[in-house]
Amino acid sequence: MPARLARKYKSNDPFEIAEALDIEVLERSDFKRLKGAFKVILNNSFIFINANLSDEMKRLVCAHELGHALLHRSLGKSETGLMEFELFDITSTTEYEANLFAANLLLDESSIEELVSDGFDIVQIARQLGTNVNLLLLKLQQMNDDNRFRLPDMPARNFLGTISDDAGHL
Known part of the structure; x- marks a missing residue:
């Protein structure tokens, strides 16, 4: 799926792809340990990224959260959504899938x-x-x-x- 998205949108930039898919990406300066989160609010998709991260880490977090948005949307509808303290926890199937999505994108x-x-x-x-x-x-x-x-x-x-x-x- 990531390769297909990159071809379709002529970019592998997760921020550009999220925008094209009407997924709003917002930076949050109040995150402490939290690196990012995916949440569906009133049927609208949001990716939240810790504003204190480097640009490279923000890109990685955005790609990971974009994976959740496309692969695990139903989990984003829960009260807490998907919150990332450790993006690469591969003991969890959903986290592993989001990690592979990011790697492939x-x-x-x-x-x-x-x-x-x-x-x-x-x-x-x-x-x-x-x-x-x-x-x-x-x-x-x-x-x-x-x-x-x-x-x-x-x-x-x-x-x-x-x-x-x-x-x-x-």
Whole structure:
């Protein structure tokens, strides 16, 4: 679905896609630990993002919440909606699906394959693509059906909850 959306809207920018889908993205400066949330209010979809995050982290959170908006809309209708303290909790099916959505929207397979063939390691690829290494690992695990990559284990299930936004590269 993310590739289809990127083609349709000629962009992989989650903010642009959300706008095209009439999903309002609002920044909240009152969030402390909360990174983002998805909520349906009076049949209108909203993505809330912590205004104190870096632009890179906001993009990642928006892509993750967009995944919830498109894959788990009914959960956004609950009283609390979907609130994210740890975006990459892959013990939860809904969180894992939103993470894969974000990885597939933000990370281009051909760019990754080119960097791999040029001999870049996982950390170098993440830096080149301006992404978090854990998000890259999710994408690489999905791309690795034929075991062509030698990958480390999956990222820690709560990695986003344990990294600070000012930890250098995402």
